[in-house]
Each structure stands twice: as structure tokens, then as C-alpha cells.
Amino acid sequence: MQIISTTPFGQRPVSADLIENQMLATRESDVAHFDKWELFRELCVARLSYGLSDRDMAVLNALLSFHQGRNLSDNDNLVVFPSNKALSERAHGMAESTLRRHLAALTGAGVILRHDSPNGKRYAAKDASGEVIRAFGFNLRPLLVRASEITDRARETRAAAETYRRLRDECSVMLRDAIKLAEYGASERPKHDWESIQATAQEYAKALRRKLPFELLSDLRKKLRLLCDTVGQLLGMDAQIKTKEMSGSDADNERHYQNSNKDSYDFEPSLEKEKGAGVDDGIETLEEYRELGAEQIDQSPKMPLPLVLKTCGEIQNYAKDGVNNWYDFVATAHFVRSMMGISSDAWGKAQIAMGVENAAIVLACMLEKITEIHSPGGYLRALTQKAEDGAFSPGPMVMALLNGGDKNVA
Template sequence: MERLSLTPFGSQPVSAGLLATQALADAKSNVTSVEKWTLFRDLCTARATFSVSDRDLTVLAALLSFLPDDDLEDGRPLIVFPSNKSLSQRAHGMAESTLRRHLAALVRAGLVLRQDSPNGKRYARRDASGTLRQAFGFDLRPLLVAAQSINDAADATRQAETERRVLKEACTLRLRDATKLREYGSDVQPHAANWDHLDDVLRLLQRRLRRKLENADLAEIKDKLAGILDTVRAVFDTAETEKMSGKDAENERHHHNSKTEAIKYEQESAKPVDQQCHTTMPLSLIRKACGDLTVFGGSEIRTYPDIIRNAERVVGMLGIRSDIWGYACAQMGPTDAAITVGFILEKADEIQSPAAYLRALTQKSKYGRFSTGPLVMSLLNRANSMAA
């Protein structure tokens, strides 16, 4: 339709934004047709990018509802001309003064364009056959022109939201592990570290996580929690090393391996294993919690690779197929998968289907909702309650 005027009705001045919106409405569209409600949902997702509020979008939805076609199609009339009363009814009874404010916001955002009549009213002119010849109201063509930008912004927003959710889940799991390890450490090794200071740090991080944070802030918290877990693990491992240091000679006397066997063991330990330790749990706690893994695995657990080798020896005994075990290693990381197998071995009397149980935990790990910390801590708590 031909535009008869570029200037707004009444006392409203011409602005650079108005002229830019006029140019956008006249620009060539990258898409010839788009489903209006799909585009609207994308705009709702990316509304921060276009600086519009949820109330602005309520008014835009009301405007779209007056367009008889489901698609915004280039070359077809895209001007709607409802009265303020009709528009207010479809905007859930919004007051006319509020309605005008949100309509102005949509125009400023370049999403709709006013087509003012000589007297400022909204109406349409038709010929004798009833064909629409001229309409004065709100032109929705800027939406069609901006469709690709809206879609791209929505995709970027969804991706950022997915990343934020993954980061938040990782922070929550690490915070839970660190908190439980601090509680356990303050009970069994009260003088090994400044547990009160660690408690203060964790509470501050927990308070920050209650707010809605940007991805960069969540990544920072995740790194801080990783550092805390490394520190806690080092405290436990150091304490365990000091505890065992006085028994080294005795331990050596109990091992009557030949020189050839010792060399073989050293070579196996030196092999590059595709099992980098991604677990947050200290080795000493894993060894204490998963005692059956040492018994049935056939070798003493001294390093993280030992946990994996022992787990590989017992998965068949538990009825876990190699493909299920391999998938668990791929999703969790070999170390966490081995710890999970150790937990299943400890609970073998209670778990009816170890393979199904491992597969379920692997799926949770795939979506970032799994940590080995609670498994290990539950075994330790059970051992402490039995000892008491």
C-alpha cells in the first residue's frame, strides 16, 4: 500500500528513530513469509535484545490478533486499524493511557510503524467491490523485515540460557560436594584445615548463587568451587599419606612380588590412561567408602587409575555389559564411572539391576545432574553409623 505521510499526527515531532523505522518498513525483507505467532514467540524469547517489556509484547500480541492471516507475507496488506477500545479488550482490559505508552514503545523499538490518517483516526478505505485500498493504523511490516534478526537473537538467547543452566547445575553440584566434605572434614579431622573459614566462603558463594547471575559470574563461581574442592581433596590426601607413612616398610614386607612383577606394575602405572581424574572426591575418602572395590578388584587402590582398573575387573561380575560401562566412562569420565561402580558394588544387596542403575545415573550425568560426592558421603555415613 502507498504511504501518504511520513510525519506523525498531532504535536509529536519527527525523530531519527521514526525515520529509521520508516526506512526499515520500506526495506526489502530477507524472508517472504513467516508465521506470526512463531515470530512472536521468538520475540518474547529475545525481548531484552529489542528493549521491549512483557507488557509491550502483550500489546503487540493484541495487534497481531487483528491481522486475519496467520502469516506475515510480503506484498500483502499488513496494516491493522483497531480502535483503542477494541485493542484494550484484547490487551486484557489495559487502560488506554497505558496502551498508548506501550504502543509508543513498540514504535521506538522499530517493531511496528504508525500510518496516521489526516485526523489521526484508524480506519480503512475500500472500493465498491470491498477490496482494501488504503488503511490507516499500525503497520506490522517492520516485524517481517526484522524476522531473521529476531530469529537469530532468539537462538542466541536460548543458547546462552542453556549455557547458564549447565553452569548453574555444575556450581550447585560442586557447592554441595564442597559443603558435605567440609562437614565431614570438620568432624573427622578438625585440625587439618581452617574449616570455619571454608564454611564462610561457601555460604557467601551459596548466597551469590541465589541471584540471577550472568554466565561470566557463574563461570567464575564454578572455578572458585573447583579450587576449593582441589584444596579439600589435598587436605584429605595429605592426612592419609601421613597416616600411612609409618607403615610403608610394613606394607613392603607384606608384598612378596618378584622384580619382574614390580617392573610390570610400574610400567602399567606409567601408561597414559585416557582417564584423567575429573572427580571432586579425595582419594582417601573413595578408598575408605569403596572397600569392596579393593577386595573384589584384586589390587590395592593407591592412585585414581587404580580405581578404574579395579572397576573394570568387577563390572562383569555385577552383570554390567561392556557397552554400558563404556558409555558411562564417556559421559561421566572414567574416574567418576569407576566410583559409581564401587558404590553399586557396596550396595549390591539393595540394587536389583546394577546395569540399569548405572545407565540411569549416566543419563543424569549427561544432563549435568549427577555428582559422585553424595554417593561417597552416603557410604561413609553408613560406615560411621555402623561403627557407632
């Protein structure tokens, strides 16, 4: 097919972009064929990098529908010549003035080219066999020539969108942590200025409701991390002694780990001895758990289960069907305690002294540091004694883990 038109009809001037796009249309394509609708979808993804709107893409969709065949091929006639009326109908009744504006945008972006006839009409001249020998209209060849470029840009756009999504998710999680931990801190550590922290978190929440540019979202992430670190430090100030207890140092735990006296509480009794101890082996059924929980309602945990699971995730590896509620959590802890070498005697006393859920929280914290605790049973008995004296709460232990190592709020 012969193409003889290179300049626009009427008062539209020749520009450097027009000449560059004309040269692009004559360039050899990297691919001989490409599915036009797949290419259209890729361009939809990358359209902003070409300065195109969704309405521009609607017009391009209509233009592609006038091309016969599924593929754009280098050896085919890639010029379509619909009238404004026909094009408007396929563009869902778009007004002709609006249609012209979007066609100009597509041309300016270099994804189509105009081939105007002497009178500006769009038509094709055919030979006796019906083959098109000359056509005036819109040339779709730039799409085929730029197919590799379009797919590359679409891939980059998807990658950027995924990076943005992950960044926004991270900000959302940190904001949630800051708000909920501040609520916990306000009830557990009222001496600190939690009101200002909560007000700052609310300001960040308002900002996160908007579609922030990537740079501003990155800046918000830094601010949220600083806020979370501040909250963690405030919550960890009263937990320093618990951090020492969980450190696993021989010097700090000499009484537990170095005592060779087998009668010490640091070493668990044999199974034969504990059979006659007469101490309840913790909960066995949901009914027992509910009954015990009702009796010890004042000892129920003051922290949300998601926070505990975020900090002590190791215990979830032992859950049969996942940890979805406190009952699942306690039941899993009951299963794990025997694997840790903790006797039913120590476990039952811990549940009575601390409360069922709180004892499970303590065990989950111990599981995180199990390689550093030489005698889990003795360690639990020591904490149980403190709980009986009213000098122990599992909250600081959780916060100490949350503030250390890989368990930082992020």
C-alpha cells in the same frame, strides 16, 4: 495498498530512529512468508535484546490477532487498525494510557510502524470490491523484514541461557561438594580449620541464591573451584601413602607384582584350592547383607554414597539396574570381584576386616586403577592385613582418586 503516512500525528516529533524504522519498513524482505505466531514466539525469546518487556509483548500479541491469516506475507495488507477500545479488550483490559506507552515501546524498537491518519484515527478506505486501498494504523511489515534477524537473536539468546544454566549448575555442584566434603573433613580431619571453609561456603551459597549476572557467576565459579581445591588438598594431605599404593608403579608395588613365589599372598589360589578353604564367599542375599551390616555397624562407611560414585564411576557400568543405595553398590562389587580375579577367600576376609560397604568401596577404587594393578587379589589381601591391624581406612583412597586425574572436583 497505498501508504502515504510517514510522520506521526499530534505533538510526537520526528526522530532519527523513526526515519530509520520507516526506511526499514520499505526494505525488501529476506523471506516472502513467515508464520506470525512462530515469529512472535521467537521475538518473545529475544525481546530483551530489543528492549521490550513482557507487557510490550502482550500488546504486540493483541495487534497480531487483528491481522487476518496465519502468515505475514509480503504481498498482503500488513496494516492493522484497531481502535484503542478494541485493542484494550484483547490486551486483557489494559488501560489506554498504559496501552499507548507499550505501543510507543514497540514502535521505538522498530518491530511495528505507525501510519497516522490526518486526525489520528485508525481506519481503512476500501474500493467498491471491498479491497483495502489505504489504511491508517500499525504496520506489521517490520516484523517480516526482520524475521531472520529475530530468529538469529532468539537462537543466540537460547544459547546464552543454556551457557548460563550450565555455569550455574556447575557452581551448584561445586558448592555441594565443598559443603559435604567439609562436613566429612570436620569429622575425619578435625585438626584443620574447617569452620572458616564452611563459613566461606555458606557465603557463596547466599550469593548463588540470587540471579547473578554472567560475569559475577563466572567469578563465583572461580572462587568455588579454589575452595574445592583447598578442601581436596586438606583431605588429601593424609592420603599421600595411599596415592603411592594406587600409583601402579613397579617400584612401589614390587612385593605384589614382581614376586615369582606362587605361594605368596600376592597370587590368588586356584578355584580348586579355595573350595575347601571354608571362608564365606561374601554376601549372597539381602538378608545376609543386613545381618552382617548389623554386626559390623561400627565399620559402616563415613562418606556419602554419591561421593563414592562420583569418584569411582566405573563400577556403575556393571550394575544391573543402577546403583541406588549401598545394597546395590555392595551387590555390584560382589559381582565385579570375580571378574577382577579376586578369590572368594580374599573377598570374604576383606569384608570381615573392613566391613561390607568399606570392602566394596576399596574394590571400586581398585577398579578405577585396574590396568595398573598386576595382582588385584594380592593387593586386596595387603589392604585387608592393614585393616586387621587397624591401619587402613578407604577414605584416603577415595580422596586420592578424587584429587587426581579426571576425578578432580568440578
